[in-house]
Amino acid sequence: MTIRFLAALALATMAAPAQSDEGAANASFCQRIATELGMKTAKPFEGHAAWELKTLGGLGTALFGGSSYVSMGLGPAEDSVITNARQYVDACASVANGMVCTVTGPAEFQIGVKDHMVKMRANAGERAEVRMVKMRIRCEDR
Numbered sequence: 168m169t170i171r172f173l174a175a176l177a178l179a180t181m182a183a184p185a186q187s188d189e190g191a192a193n194a195s196f197c198q199r200i201a202t203e204l205g206m207k208t209a210k211p212f213e214g215h216a217a218w219e220l221k222t223l224g225g226l227g228t229a230l231f232g233g234s235s236y237v238s239m240g241l242g243p244a245e246d247s248v249i250t251n252a253r254q255y256v257d258a259c260a261s262v263a264n265g266m267v268c269t270v271t272g273p274a275e276f277q278i279g280v281k282d283h284m285v286k287m288r289a290n291a292g293e294r295a296e297v298r299m300v301k302m303r304i305r306c307e308d309r
Contacts, residue, residue, distance in 0.1 A: 197218055201220075219304065241268055245275070267297070270297060271294050272293040273291045293308075
């Protein structure tokens with residue numbers, strides 16, 4: 168009976184990645200970024216699904232302060248034809264207390280938070296806005 172249980176557990180474990188890969192294939196751009204960065208679901212704004220991440224937090228930060236490193240950028244997807252290179256330059260801009268990137272696929276979005284760098288492809292037709300204000304990162308599917 169123990170061998171059957173272990174065999175069933177092994178089969179279930181081997182099947183699990185296929186299910187998560189299938190779910191990842193259907194996930195939106197922000198869902199994929201959220202999974203990579205450990206972002207939490209946030210309150211939607213104007214009906215757009217959203218995820219957020221606080222780059223700093225906790226009692227230690229409140230008492231002693233802190234700093235965090237965040238970088239964002241957008242470039243062409245490897246297999247795309249560049250018709251307007253300026254769209255990638257203009258996609259990310261400084262705003263009051265932070266930065267905003269408007270992602271329109273196909274493109275390659277890169278975000279670095281603390282010591283974690285994520286490079287994510289935005290597929291054709293996908294649109295999102297990734298915003299960092301103060302020390303909070305928010306991703307909204309558009």
